[in-house]
Amino acid sequence: MPQAVTHVLVPLVLIGLFRDYFIKDKKSFPLHYVLIAGIAGLIPDLDIVAYYLLSFFGYTLNEVHRTFSHNVFIPLIFLILGFAFLGIKNKELGKHHLKVSTIFFLAGFGSLVHILLDAIFAGYIMPFYPFFIFKIGLNIVQYAPEAWRDSIIPSFEAGLLVIWLVYMEIKHKISDFI
Numbered sequence: 001m002p003q004a005v006t007h008v009l010v011p012l013v014l015i016g017l018f019r020d021y022f023i024k025d026k027k028s029f030p031l032h033y034v035l036i037a038g039i040a041g042l043i044p045d046l047d048i049v050a051y052y053l054l055s056f057f058g059y060t061l062n063e064v065h066r067t068f069s070h071n072v073f074i075p076l077i078f079l080i081l082g083f084a085f086l087g088i089k090n091k092e093l094g095k096h097h098l099k100v101s102t103i104f105f106l107a108g109f110g111s112l113v114h115i116l117l118d119a120i121f122a123g124y125i126m127p128f129y130p131f132f133i134f135k136i137g138l139n140i141v142q143y144a145p146e147a148w149r150d151s152i153i154p155s156f157e158a159g160l161l162v163i164w165l166v167y168m169e170i171k172h173k174i175s176d177f178i
Contacts, residue, residue, distance in 0.1 A: 001122035004042060005157040010117060011110040012038030013164055020171060030096050036103055040110025044069040044118075070115050071129045078108030121153065 015037035023029045051064040082104035085091050091100040119125045124137030144152050168174045 002117045002153055003157065004045070005161065006117060006153065007041040007045065007114045008038040009041075009157065009160050009164060011041040011106075011113040013160070014113065015106065015109065016164075016168075029102075030098070032094075032096050032098055033102060033106055036098075037106040037110045040107040041114045043107060043111040044074060044114045066118065066123070066125055067129050070118060070125045072115075072127045075108040075112035075115070078104045078111060082108060 012034055016031075016034045019026070019029050019031070019034055045065075047065050047067065047069040048061075050068075051059065051061050054064055055061075082101045085099075085101035085104060088100075092098060093100060093103070115125055115127075119137040120140060121138075122141050123139055124135040126133055126135050128134060141149055141152055165174075
């Protein structure tokens with residue numbers, strides 16, 4: 001299963017590329033939004049915290065993980081909240097004037113990417129849980145040679161991180177901040 005690094009990096013990279021190549025006014029879409037999208041990629045795994053609490057009552061990880069927080073309703077809730085705050089003026093946060101509606105849209109995007117990564121790489125998701133216990137997933141890691149299965153995701157994460165850092169150095173000169 002993709003780990004936290006992948007769940008942060010993939011939405012971060014996607015939104016970072018979107019910002020760099022499609023947003024003309026960079027001040028209207030500060031890099032803080034890119035960070036928020038990356039962190040939002042962890043939202044569905046908050047069910048792990050629920051598992052820690054429910055384990056005292058006999059629940060197993062398999063009974064809790066990838067249920068309530070790994071369905072289409074989580075991104076949908078953030079999308080609805082984003083539209084709800086879109087019409088409210090002066091809803092900005094901090095000195096960078098981050099828009100609450102954009103934060104909700106990015107939370108929806110990050111959580112959707114998380115769910116898709118889980119469904120594509122390892123195992124399954126139940127997209128309409130708790131209403132339908134219908135499971136889908138490609139689980140492409142299972143098709144790799146058995147000896148490679150434990151190292152594919154960490155290798156992917158390492159490669160993605162290195163590529164992203166090189167890109168950030170080339171595009172944004174991050175070494176200037178060190």
